[in-house]
């Protein structure tokens with residue numbers, strides 16, 4: 001199996017200004033209901049992909065807004081001319097998702113679907129097919145940078161740690177730690 005190329009992931013085009021503007025406007029209309037958005041989002045995610053429920057803590061009250069809040073913040077930075085800092089932050093977030101939570105590429109598909117469905121539910125009649133496509137384009141850009149960060153983690157060589165030795169009882173207390181064992 002060939003590994004995905006981290007650089008290729010980031011080739012995903014930055015969405016056109018009018019696409020970002022549409023999503024920004026949509027964000028503004030759902031921003032006063034962040035809890036509802038987060039609740040609807042996770043309801044869709046766990047209905048669609050029940051196996052992801054175990055990845056999250058039992059008590060979701062903290063988690064609820066972290067993901068949607070970060071995403072909305074990222075979108076608000078996407079319009080600025082220089083997105084290098086945002087891209088670096090997303091790569092770091094994606095690398096952490098890989099190492100800390102075991103997130104795989106396929107999970108990003110579920111999150112994308114759950115997100116567009118949640119925005120649709122919360123937006124009501126303001127939602128349209130065009131707006132859905134705009135959200136998908138923006139989400140894909142964010143997800144591509146997170147997955148690129150995860151690819152770097154996956155491509156890193158695995159470091160074999162030396163086998164743990166038993167402490168030598170003849171050594172005076174503290175010498176073991178100082179010796180780096």
Ligand code: HEM
Nearest residue numbers: 052055056057063066067070071101103107108111142143
């Ligand atoms: C646009 C995509 C995503 C964004 C913006 C995002 C954002 C975040 C943020 C900001 C946190 C808290 C950071 C931390 O505490 O380290 C978090 C935690 C987490 N995310 Fe994501 N995430 C995304 C995609 C995903 C995907 C695809 C999954 C896999 C199903 C996932 C699963 C998790 C889990 C399991 C946690 C930790 C929950 C906990 O133990 O508190 N995320 N996410």
